[in-house]
Amino acid sequence: MDNLLTRKLEIFAPLPDADRRLLDHTVRMARLVDGRADLIREGDDPLHVRLILEGFACRYKLLPDGRRQIMAFLVPGDFCDLHIFILRTMDHNIGTLSPCRVVDIPRTRILEMTERPALARALWWCSLVDEATLREWLVNIGARSAEQRIAHLLCELLMRLETVGLASNGSYDLPITQAEIADTMALSTIHVNRVLQRLRAENLITFKNGALVIPDVPRLKAFSGFNPNYLHLTERNGSKEPRR
Secondary structure, eight states, X not given: OOOHHHHXXXXXXXXXXXXXHHHHHHTSSEEEEOTTOEEEOTTOOOOEEEEXXXXXXXXXXXXXXXXXXXXXXXXXXXXXXXXXXXXSSOSSEEEESSOEEEEEEEHHHHHHHHTSHHHHHHXXXXXXXXXXXXXXXXXXXXXXXHHHHHHHHHHHHHHHHHHTTOOBTTEEEOOOOHHHHHHHXXXXXXXXXXXXXXXXXXXXXEEETTEEEXXXXXXXXXXXXXXXXXXXXXXXXXXXXXXX
C-alpha cells in the first residue's frame, strides 16, 4: 500500500531507503475515528503528534458564545501539528470532519525522525508550508470576495489532494458541509449556499456522486486569483533540490 506520508514528504526531496522504512513502520498502527469527533481539545496536554491517513480533519477555535472558527483543513498525509508535543497545553482544538484513519506518533518517534537529516528537512518543510498556508488563508478572508474565498479554497484542496494521489481530472471527494465552509470563510451558511449556487451557475464547479468536479481548473484559478506558490510544491523524484 502506498505510504501517503512518504509520498508527501518526498515532494520536498527523495528520502533514503532507511527513512522510508521508518515511515512505513510509523504509519502501521492507525486507528479509526468517527466523523465530527475531537482528536484533541484546547487545554489538553498533548503527548502525541497526530497524522491523518484517511479522511478530513480541521484545526479550530471555539468562541465563548459557541461560534467556531476553522483555521486549517487537514487531509491525508498531513500532520495535525508537528510541534504540539512541545507545548504544555493545547491552544486550539483538532477534530475530524469525516471518518478518519489516524496515527498517534509518540514523542520519541518524532525525535528519532528529526535526527535523520533528510527527514528533518522534510518535516521542517511541512511546518513552513503550514505557516505559509495560514498566511494565505488570512489574505483570503481579509481581501477576497466571498465567491473568490470559496473558489480559492477549492483550488487549494485540489492541489493538496493531487500531491497524495487523491484527486484527478479536477475532481475529488469533499466531505465538508456548507456550515463547515461557513466556519472557515467567516460567512453564514446561507451565504455559502448562495455562493456555491453562483459558482455552479457559472459552470465553475459541479457536484457528481458526492465528489466536487472543477470542469476548467485554470478558469477557477484565474477567477479566485489562486497562486500555488505558498504550497511550495515541487516535482517528485527530486527534480528540484533544496538549497544547501
